[in-house]
Amino acid sequence: MTNPTAAMIVIGDEILSGRTRDANMYHLAGKLTEHGINLSEVRIVSDEAADIVTAINQTRTKYDHVFTSGGIGPTHDDITADCVASAFGISIDVREDARLILATNYENGVDDLTTTRLRMARIPDGASLINNIISKAPGFSIENVHVMAGVPSVFNCMIEWLLPQLDKGLKMISTTVRVDLPESKIAVPLGLIAKQFINTSIGSYPFYENNKHGANIVIRSTDKKLVLDAEIEVRKAFNL
């Protein structure tokens, strides 16, 4: 069995400009790993319709799931829902179920739904809604594309609701062995171990700390025994 794959698209001028440090990608990456879905690619694109549509179409055909974050609020720069509709070539409009859910966020219900607020009930035809317990305005899934808000607390609650609906893969087991040697002294023995454990992902992540080089060797597989066996070999190779 192979785990499902996924891409994430962050719609984020504020991240590209360096104003904000990403939080949603880091959060999703951890959650997907727990759920047994392999996050294989992330793209951060600007609030430009053409770029968003291209990113959606290039990823949705390649991966089992695509998760997007950002651009589904009511302001002029919120164009994600329209871009998704355009990527799929389907129409989008205010939808009754989304409108009624949105109304629960306001004191006077539907009477408070101004034209601006109604923008948050625009849902592409055939999409199913993603729950938002914080501010009600729903996200949506269409085929394998899941569209969520950019505000981290809302993004996180949408993921919390969505993930249990998606098929679980086998949980990725991982272990880290810290080796206090420069990578040039690690490479040969580690390369041999990587060849021996061909179905295990073995990565070397160098660091530089207090003027000394070292590396974290990360061993990952859905098979716990393989991870443990490879760890034993790594520890043996470096007398740990």
Add this chain to the structure above:
Amino acid sequence: MTNPTAAMIVIGDEILSGRTRDANMYHLAGKLTEHGINLSEVRIVSDEAADIVTAINQTRTKYDHVFTSGGIGPTHDDITADCVASAFGISIDVREDARLILATNYENGVDDLTTTRLRMARIPDGASLINNIISKAPGFSIENVHVMAGVPSVFNCMIEWLLPQLDKGLKMISTTVRVDLPESKIAVPLGLIAKQFINTSIGSYPFYENNKHGANIVIRSTDKKLVLDAEIEVRKAFNL
């Protein structure tokens, strides 16, 4: 004058797995904004040759610059330099200038250059070297693709050396106005201002804090007067 554009490619299994939170992208985004280069897209890809080659070829033809981070050490999973050579269809081998620079990192100079260490002197034909004052092993630029290490301290020192060699754009001026209103009450007046200041990027970044909705309105342009004028309009619209 339009500012140069850029993409960044992070080669990072450890970021996709959620093990590590990205630091290099956040750092580069800020530095490029200061330098007047517009970071337009970021891709985070896994340590798979085909994915790295595709990402390089799709971005290098679209943007003025491509910056990569990660995968240029001496271990089996360090395949970035080979992928860059393959993307350009050129050969790669240990190069004398890189070999001599690398040797300065070791007590006995070139005599200490084992086969493994020499992997870090493999440079695609025609590339120019990027200085690494920390651990000597150089990065390189080939045409508009700049290849750097993943270790944050090394990545940062390479950027420090590289950026002054690249044409500066006009510095992006930005200002942020915090509006303590839900976006649905911000959208109409802000949309009108965005239409009025068509050459200014005006984004609304909602937040949710202490059970209250608000948004940071970010106004960006290389023209300081436009930014100030737009800020006055935003403050007027929301009585700030």
